[in-house]
Each structure stands twice: as structure tokens, then as C-alpha cells.
Amino acid sequence: MARPEGNGKNQTILIVDDEEVILDLTSIILRSRGYQVLTASNGIEGLKIVEASNPELVLLDYMMPGMDGLTALKEIRHRFPETYVIMFTGKGSEEIAVELMKAGASDYILKPFNNQNLIERIESVLRVRAVELKNKELMLERERLLREIESWNRELEARVEEKTEELRKAQAEIIQREKLAALGHLAAGMTHEIRNPLNSIALFTQLLQSGLNDPEKQEYTEKILKEIDRVDTILRKLLDVAKRPKFEISDVSVAAVIDGAVEFFRSQTDTHRIVVEKEFRKVPPAIPADANEIEQIFTNLIVNSIHEMKGGGTLRIELDHDDRDVIARVTDTGKGIPKENLAKVFDPFFTTKASGTGLGLALVLRIVKSYNGRIEVEKSDATGTTFCIRLPLAGR
Numbered sequence: 001m002a003r004p005e006g007n008g009k010n011q012t013i014l015i016v017d018d019e020e021v022i023l024d025l026t027s028i029i030l031r032s033r034g035y036q037v038l039t040a041s042n043g044i045e046g047l048k049i050v051e052a053s054n055p056e057l058v059l060l061d062y063m064m065p066g067m068d069g070l071t072a073l074k075e076i077r078h079r080f081p082e083t084y085v086i087m088f089t090g091k092g093s094e095e096i097a098v099e100l101m102k103a104g105a106s107d108y109i110l111k112p113f114n115n116q117n118l119i120e121r122i123e124s125v126l127r128v129r130a131v132e133l134k135n136k137e138l139m140l141e142r143e144r145l146l147r148e149i150e151s152w153n154r155e156l157e158a159r160v161e162e163k164t165e166e167l168r169k170a171q172a173e174i175i176q177r178e179k180l181a182a183l184g185h186l187a188a189g190m191t192h193e194i195r196n197p198l199n200s201i202a203l204f205t206q207l208l209q210s211g212l213n214d215p216e217k218q219e220y221t222e223k224i225l226k227e228i229d230r231v232d233t234i235l236r237k238l239l240d241v242a243k244r245p246k247f248e249i250s251d252v253s254v255a256a257v258i259d260g261a262v263e264f265f266r267s268q269t270d271t272h273r274i275v276v277e278k279e280f281r282k283v284p285p286a287i288p289a290d291a292n293e294i295e296q297i298f299t300n301l302i303v304n305s306i307h308e309m310k311g312g313g314t315l316r317i318e319l320d321h322d323d324r325d326v327i328a329r330v331t332d333t334g335k336g337i338p339k340e341n342l343a344k345v346f347d348p349f350f351t352t353k354a355s356g357t358g359l360g361l362a363l364v365l366r367i368v369k370s371y372n373g374r375i376e377v378e379k380s381d382a383t384g385t386t387f388c389i390r391l392p393l394a395g396r
């Protein structure tokens, strides 16, 4: 197919005929028109030459001893579809013509033929062949391009998806930051305003209490003081979430913090038949941090996990690092966080527990953020929940 086509130059025609005279005569005519000519005196020999030389065209006699013309025609068209065939036939019957065309002949020429007619028919078939082959090539090219477009499309779609996900995360992060900032202002002002009068209430209640003899009334004041204490605890926790309390930076081994936290909860995990698995893929180097804050991250996550697995389960803590971050994962086999709650679990006061404060994860988020880290619910479904935390190795 790579051979340039047209005007006989460089085009090869094979003549297969058992009559020597026909071979000689036809060869002379075709050579004089600039074609390369090959000859064979029977079908088998002809096929071998087709295989070796890939001629553009074969002039094939219908009536030959040995392999007959029709069989040779079918064989050539089947095995070498780019080689076209014109049949020579002595009989001019319609049926034979139809049969030959059906078997793949491009044309048929009645013997005896005149030279001009032979050349015209050959040139016409070669032109058709050139167009058909070009067409086929274009079709293949078209299919190749379609496949290429498809694969580009797939790649583009994947990239759009990836960018969309990045955007979603970035937006979620902005919202988290805004919430934290707003909470900071609100909580700082509010706790100040509430704690002062609360202090006075406590003081006066204590004064009242010391002058009371009635044990029933003493019990009431006791209850008031207890409630005041509860409110104060919530306010203190809220303040912790909103504003960073005093902190002390030292080299903190996250692995050691995790070990400590797991030990701290040992009796609880044992009681609830929770299997604890630790997988430290790579122990990260110590990071500059406040040990107490890092501890809070894990204790709050573990407390929540244990709460979800009161009937037993597996608590899995993984630790790893890359060249930027310490990466920790806390996974439980609890019942998961419902989709509609996912965006809210880090919000202060969001809780689904009867006696929850909803401040645990808010505090964890505040701490992680103060180290320029990230936290996300990486997975949460009916099989459990995974929180993933990243803390920069360089501290903040």
C-alpha cells in the first residue's frame, strides 16, 4: 500500500494463464504501458507469487488445469484483500460473470480481448482500488482518532472530577475557618459576660448555704452549685475551642502520644470488648508542639470511637508520614456518621448524644488548625468511620 499508485509506474500486475501466448502478449502490452509484469502458468504458482510480491492486480484465467480460476480467485481475495483481480474468461455467460463478481473479482474480460479494452479495464480497476484502499485507510484513521478522543475525554473527565473534589475540600476548609473565627469572637465575649455573673451567683449561693439549717434547702443550694459548675465547665470547654489557651512547645513524638492514649483507655476498651490495633507504618520524627494539645486530638477521637462501639468492635490507629506531614488515621467499626451530619460534626455544640456537649471534635479541629494541619472524615459508612489527621512535620 505504501507504493505510489497511478499511470502504471511502480504498479505490479501478475498474469496467471496456462496459455503461453496469452502470457507473452499481455506482458508485452502491459510492460509497454509502464507496469511491472509477473507471470504464472497455474493457480498454485500464481498464489505463491502474490504472497511474495504483493501485486496490485492479478489477471486470472478462469479455465486452468490444476487449481481452477475461481478457487484461485477466492483464495487471493481472502488472503490478500489488497490485491485486486480481473478474470479472463472464454465463456460469456451471465451466471459465470455473477459468480465471479460475487467471489470478489473486480471485473471480467472476455477472451479474445482487444488491447485498448484490456488497458481501459485495468486502469479503471486500479483507480477503483486506489480509492477503496484510501477509503479504508481513512476509516481506520477515523476509528483511531475516535478512540483517541474517547480516551482524552475520559482523562478530561477524571481531571475535572479531581479538580471538583479539590475545590470541594478547599471550600469546606474555608467554611471551617470562618466558623472557627466567628466562634472565637462570639465565645470570647460571651463567656466573659456569663462567667462574671455566674461567679457572683456561686458566691451568693455559698453565702446563703452557710446560713441555712434546713437540710432540704441545703440540698437545693447544693444542686444550684452543681449546675453552676456544669455551666462553667461548658464555658471553659467552649473557650478552649474558640481560643488557644496557654501552650508550651517541645519535641513531641506522636507515636508516644498515641501509645499513652491507648493505655489510658485500656480498661474502657477492655470492658467493651474493643480490640485495639496499632499500625505504625513509619514512625514520624518528633514535631514541635504542645504535648497536651496533641494528646487532646487522640483522646477526643478515641472517646467518640469507643462511644460508637459499646457492643464491641475494633479501634484501629494508623501512623505514617510523608516528607511534609505526620499522617494519622483513627478508625472504628461503629455505625458511622449519617451523610447529612458529615458537614456538621466539627461544629461546636453539634451532638447526637443525650449527654454530649458537641465540643469534642470542635476542639480537635481548633487544635489541628492551630498547627496548620488538616482533619477530615475520610470514610464513614455502616462499617465504621475513619478520621484522617495531617500535622506538618515542621510544626506550624
Ligand SMILES: Nc1ncnc2c1ncn2[C@@H]1O[C@H](COP(=O)(O)OP(=O)(O)O)[C@@H](O)[C@H]1O
Binding pocket: 300, 304, 305, 308, 332, 334, 335, 336, 337, 341, 345, 346, 350, 351, 352, 353, 355, 356, 357, 358, 359, 360, 361, 362, 385
Ligand atoms: N467515631 C464516630 N462515629 C460516629 N459518629 C461520630 C463519631 N465521632 C463523632 N461522631 C458524631 O459527631 C458528633 C459530635 O462529636 P463531638 O464533637 O465529639 O461531640 P459529642 O461527642 O459530645 O457528641 C457526635 O455526637 C456524633 O454524632
Ligand SMILES: [Mg+2]
Binding pocket: 300, 303, 304, 359, 360, 361
Ligand atoms: Mg465527643
